[in-house]
Amino acid sequence: MNKVMSNKWIITLYVLPALLLIGVFIFVPLILTGYYGLMDWDGIGAMKFIGLENYINAIQDDKFWESALHSFLLAVFSTASLIIYLLISLILASKIKGADLLRKIYLIPMLLSSVAIAQLWIKVFNPTNGMLNSLLTAIGVDNPPSWLAEPSVVLYAIFIPILWQYAGFYILIYYAALKNIPETLVEAAKIDGATPLQIAFKIKLPLIMGVVKVTIVLAVVGSLKYFDLIYVMTGGGPNGASEVMASYMYKLAFTSNNFGYGSAIGFLLLIITLIVTFIVRKATATKEEIQY
Amino acid sequence: MKRAGYFLLYLCLAVVAVFQIFPVVWLFLFSLKDNQDIFSKSPFSLPTEFRWENYEKVWEGGIGTYFWNSIWITAVAIILTVLFASMATFVITRMQWKFSKLVLGLFMVGLMIPIHSSIIPLFSMFLHVNLIDNPWSIVITYTAYNLPITIMILLGFYYTLPSEIEEAAIMDGCSIHRLFFRIILPMTIPVMSTTVIINMIYNWNEFVFVNTFISSDQYKTLTVGIQNFIGQYMTDWGAIGATLVISVLPILLAFLFFSNKVVEGISSSAVKG
Amino acid sequence: MRKTKAVTMTVALFTVLLLFAGCSNSDEKANGSSGKKTIEFMHLWPKGSSKTHYEIVNNIVKDYEKKHPDVKVDVQVLSNEQYKDKLKVLSTSNKLPDVGMTWAAGFMEPYVSGNKFAPLDDVINKNLKDQFVPGTAEAFAIDGKTYGMPLELNIATVFYNKAIFDKYGLKAPKTFDEFQHVVKTLKDNGVAPIALGNKDRWTGSLWYMYLADRIGGGDTMTNAINRSGSFEDPALVSAAKKVQDLVDMGAFEKGFNGLSDDEAKSMFMNGQAGMYLIGTWDLPNYTTNEDVPKEFRDSIDYFNFPTVDGKGDMNSFVGGPGVGLFVAQNSDVKEEAKDFAAFFVKEWGEKSVTDAGVIPATKIDAGSLDLPDMYVNVLNDLSKASNITLFADVQMSPDVAQVHLDMIQALFGKQVTPEKFAKEQEQALAKEK
Numbered sequence: 001m002n003k004v005m006s007n008k009w010i011i012t013l014y015v016l017p018a019l020l021l022i023g024v025f026i027f028v029p030l031i032l033t034g035y036y037g038l039m040d041w042d043g044i045g046a047m048k049f050i051g052l053e054n055y056i057n058a059i060q061d062d063k064f065w066e067s068a069l070h071s072f073l074l075a076v077f078s079t080a081s082l083i084i085y086l087l088i089s090l091i092l093a094s095k096i097k098g099a100d101l102l103r104k105i106y107l108i109p110m111l112l113s114s115v116a117i118a119q120l121w122i123k124v125f126n127p128t129n130g131m132l133n134s135l136l137t138a139i140g141v142d143n144p145p146s147w148l149a150e151p152s153v154v155l156y157a158i159f160i161p162i163l164w165q166y167a168g169f170y171i172l173i174y175y176a177a178l179k180n181i182p183e184t185l186v187e188a189a190k191i192d193g194a195t196p197l198q199i200a201f202k203i204k205l206p207l208i209m210g211v212v213k214v215t216i217v218l219a220v221v222g223s224l225k226y227f228d229l230i231y232v233m234t235g236g237g238p239n240g241a242s243e244v245m246a247s248y249m250y251k252l253a254f255t256s257n258n259f260g261y262g263s264a265i266g267f268l269l270l271i272i273t274l275i276v277t278f279i280v281r282k283a284t285a286t287k288e289e290i291q292y
Numbered sequence: 293m294k295r296a297g298y299f300l301l302y303l304c305l306a307v308v309a310v311f312q313i314f315p316v317v318w319l320f321l322f323s324l325k326d327n328q329d330i331f332s333k334s335p336f337s338l339p340t341e342f343r344w345e346n347y348e349k350v351w352e353g354g355i356g357t358y359f360w361n362s363i364w365i366t367a368v369a370i371i372l373t374v375l376f377a378s379m380a381t382f383v384i385t386r387m388q389w390k391f392s393k394l395v396l397g398l399f400m401v402g403l404m405i406p407i408h409s410s411i412i413p414l415f416s417m418f419l420h421v422n423l424i425d426n427p428w429s430i431v432i433t434y435t436a437y438n439l440p441i442t443i444m445i446l447l448g449f450y451y452t453l454p455s456e457i458e459e460a461a462i463m464d465g466c467s468i469h470r471l472f473f474r475i476i477l478p479m480t481i482p483v484m485s486t487t488v489i490i491n492m493i494y495n496w497n498e499f500v501f502v503n504t505f506i507s508s509d510q511y512k513t514l515t516v517g518i519q520n521f522i523g524q525y526m527t528d529w530g531a532i533g534a535t536l537v538i539s540v541l542p543i544l545l546a547f548l549f550f551s552n553k554v555v556e557g558i559s560s561s562a563v564k565g
Numbered sequence: 566m567r568k569t570k571a572v573t574m575t576v577a578l579f580t581v582l583l584l585f586a587g588c589s590n591s592d593e594k595a596n597g598s599s600g601k602k603t604i605e606f607m608h609l610w611p612k613g614s615s616k617t618h619y620e621i622v623n624n625i626v627k628d629y630e631k632k633h634p635d636v637k638v639d640v641q642v643l644s645n646e647q648y649k650d651k652l653k654v655l656s657t658s659n660k661l662p663d664v665g666m667t668w669a670a671g672f673m674e675p676y677v678s679g680n681k682f683a684p685l686d687d688v689i690n691k692n693l694k695d696q697f698v699p700g701t702a703e704a705f706a707i708d709g710k711t712y713g714m715p716l717e718l719n720i721a722t723v724f725y726n727k728a729i730f731d732k733y734g735l736k737a738p739k740t741f742d743e744f745q746h747v748v749k750t751l752k753d754n755g756v757a758p759i760a761l762g763n764k765d766r767w768t769g770s771l772w773y774m775y776l777a778d779r780i781g782g783g784d785t786m787t788n789a790i791n792r793s794g795s796f797e798d799p800a801l802v803s804a805a806k807k808v809q810d811l812v813d814m815g816a817f818e819k820g821f822n823g824l825s826d827d828e829a830k831s832m833f834m835n836g837q838a839g840m841y842l843i844g845t846w847d848l849p850n851y852t853t854n855e856d857v858p859k860e861f862r863d864s865i866d867y868f869n870f871p872t873v874d875g876k877g878d879m880n881s882f883v884g885g886p887g888v889g890l891f892v893a894q895n896s897d898v899k900e901e902a903k904d905f906a907a908f909f910v911k912e913w914g915e916k917s918v919t920d921a922g923v924i925p926a927t928k929i930d931a932g933s934l935d936l937p938d939m940y941v942n943v944l945n946d947l948s949k950a951s952n953i954t955l956f957a958d959v960q961m962s963p964d965v966a967q968v969h970l971d972m973i974q975a976l977f978g979k980q981v982t983p984e985k986f987a988k989e990q991e992q993a994l995a996k997e998k
Binding site: 004005006007008010011014015017018019021022023024025026027028029030032033036043088091096100102103104105106107108109110111112113114115116117119120123124129131134167168169172173175176177179180207208210211213214217218221224225227245246249250253254259262263266267269270273274277 | 298301305308309312313315316318319322330332333334335336376377379380382383384386387388389395398399400401402403404405406407408409410412413414417432433435436437439440441443444445447448449451452458462468469472482483485486489490493496497499515518529532533536539540543544547548551554555
């Protein structure tokens with residue numbers, strides 16, 4: 001048995017395609033990013049080696065840390081909202097009527113591209129005739145904020161569509177995990193007189209904890225490198241109030257012609273994500289299993 | 293009491309459902325408006341004039357080719373990703389070897405790279421192997437960039453597969469290939485369907501790579517087709533809406549199909565194996 | 566033994582995949598050997614959003630190919646933002662198209678210093694001598710050499726809705742006091758005085774630049790940028806103060822810092838705002854564009870930015886050439902590419918104004934063309950122009966331009982004082998040179 005299951009040539013054959021692909025197409029660019037970070041380079045002309053200067057500048061760059069803070073906040077909110085998605089999935093996976101239809105409806109927003117979602121929410125947030133402010137005015141709020149224009153609210157306003165966009169993604173994963181639980185376990189608990197709530201929290205939840213931990217990592221990593229809606233909806237503005245690490249990097253590299261510095265930020269983003277992920281994994285690891 | 297509880301539950305669920313479905317309604321209305329209507333009226337107002345010509349305009353723009361490209365590129369990339377990811381996850385979780393943790397770690401790091409920092413290196417790599425303006429550069433990139441997340445999702449499920457399965461299979465003299473393709477893969481159909489849906493959405497809506505690596509019209513995909521309506525000084529939002537509606541239909545159908553697969557019982561396929 | 570087998574197999578698989586992929590496009594380039602020369606041409610007017618531009622380009626290309634049977638022009642189209650990104654990626658790998666589009670001054674500078682663009686003075690002297698409107702080709706010159714041939718010329722003017730103005734008994738203002746009176750009247754009557762989409766930031770920059778021009782004269786801003794002056798010039802600071810005065814008066818619509826230019830434009834075009842400061846590229850919307858209701862088009866006129874506190878010259882404009890054509894330095898068909906680019910510019914000048922409503926950068930004989938009144942007026946204004954200050958974000962290097970644009974947003978949002986606004990930009994400029 002053990003001999004078969006540790007056959008080296010099979011292991012190599014099975015893991016190599018995936019490993020080669022990410023090695024060549026993800027790790028090589030990643031190493032190059034780190035390397036470009038050592039250059040004074042506008043992305044057009046000649047490169048000049050300047051050592052760690054870009055990295056040192058980045059560490060002293062207030063704008064970078066501000067964008068990093070925004071990314072962290074997004075990660076915190078994303079992780080917190082996993083609880084809601086988990087609850088919804090638990091409800092949908094219990095045998096209530098219409099669960100199947102509801103699940104499909106719930107997942108629809110995730111099918112839309114970011115272009116569509118951005119346009120929709122730009123309209124929701126329009127300060128004068130947007131849905132949100134029309135609603136607020138109707139219930140008597142005098143001067144509702146201009147969501148995407150006010151530096152103090154823009155960041156939180158823009159988190160809403162991001163969290164909403166990803167709801168389907170996590171519900172889909174949780175749902176599949178819950179459906180993966182053998183019927184017999186649930187039936188046995190029912191016979192022992194467990195209530196639906198007890199089944200959900202005492203039996204199902206512990207069984208899918210492995211998957212939950214994976215989603216925490218996905219949420220954290222996804223948030224730290226998040227870019228799409230923010231770039232389309234606010235461009236990081238006004239004046240950096242909704243800038244995140246990835247949009248800051250993009251602007252430096254592609255708009256400001258500061259490719260070397262942008263690469264350094266990109267590489268730092270990676271290192272920060274690595275550290276945070278490591279902490280998250282340590283924090284969520286239980287005694288019996290350090291892996292997932 | 294219990295009934296009231298259920299009523300409340302359904303009310304909440306229904307409210308959320310409305311919230312989730314309204315973008316589709318909105319998108320459809322959006323696709324029939326012109327810029328004036330789109331920007332100045334409430335998003336759910338009916339168009340002052342139903343502009344079906346938006347759809348006409350979009351078809352004339354040669355969206356048919358884009359459509360087909362989107363379909364085959366998405367499909368091929370999904371097959372490669374899910375197959376390679378399943379294989380890798382299988383050996384990482386089920387087989388005993390020294391470097392499994394390390395390899396898993398590498399895949400995790402692969403999750404973390406922001407795509408914009410990899411565009412320029414990737415471009416010059418593809419240029420060296422003469423793959424620029426070739427749809428295979430897109431297929432390969434999609435496969436590579438979706439592998440990490442696909443593996444992460446599969447991982448949790450593979451760990452929960454009971455180990456008795458392999459033991460029994462190996463005892464019966466079943467080869468590893470047979471074990472993987474005939475027993476393990478069918479057992480993971482629900483989670484594979486989940487990853488297919490996720491891959492599908494990513495590939496279908498991806499845009500940065502296509503825009504960078506592809507220059508001929510014949511290889512472009514739908515997402516680039518959308519950009520066609522964004523002008524230097526003016527953007528035709530109605531036409532963009534029409535493209536978005538057209539582009540969401542196939543993915544909606546595919547989603548409904550695979551979404552049923554997610555529920556397919558794990559037990560039934562296990563018995564077959 | 567077995568291990569090697571596995572490795573070989575996988576590597577083989579990949580090689581096949583790559584070869585398979587590689588083969589399918591490698592033959593295309595080989596066609597060049599059949600005697601035809603291929604010029605790659607990249608532009609940013611997709612059929613979907615800029616149909617008339619797109620068609621003019623195709624016609625010019627067709628004409629050129631007819632006249633030069635040995636040349637094939639390979640056209641690639643991208644939308645604006647994507648164009649900029651792709652140009653960048655292409656240039657890192659030295660793969661710029663033979664002919665493409667560039668913006669003037671700051672945008673072009675790194676490409677020129679990186680030796681990516683070819684100087685075009687020879688072909689301009691040969692084919693286009695004295696054809697450009699003064700000041701346009703100069704914006705594409707660095708150290709005495711011209712690297713781009715401009716295609717369009719735009720100035721920013723304040724468009725206003727006569728119907729709304731008439732309703733409240735307002736006239737096009739000539740002084741800033743009158744202007745403030747207009748703003749106040751509109752505001753009091755619940756009409757948003759000015760539509761401004763300052764998410765895009767260059768839009769707000771136009772307002773600031775005009776105020777700076779009127780208060781400090783046409784050169785103050787340019788001098789600050791080229792370092793013969795300072796951004797902390799009192800005129801530039803007091804222009805910033807004026808901007809904030811306007812914000813305090815409620816001159817701009819609610820939430821302008823979060824709205825795009827597209828959104829602001831439609832406010833104006835729906836009669837929800839009285840005024841809108843934009844470049845003359847928008848003229849078709851107010852004259853010939855059949856998609857816009859005629860009633861609205863007829864009610865739109867424009868005025869030149871008013872004088873401020875009795876200072877300033879109303880014939881001084883903010884504007885400049887839009888895109889121009891470059892020829893890649895490493896092009897293997899450089900002579901043909903230059904010839905094509907010159908041909909394109911010439912043809913464009915004749916066709917674009919009548920067909921697409923573009924004001925070209927080459928001289929045109931307005932009298933001989935049947936143009937809407939507003940065009941004639943703009944062309945007249947242009948001929949009388951005492952000065953055209955190039956858009957600040959175009960003048961500046963991309964890096965400093967970002968500081969400027971961010972500061973514009975902060976200024977309008979009252980996140981910075983006028984003094985800090987000037988200081989930050991002064992520092993960014995000083996750091997560079």
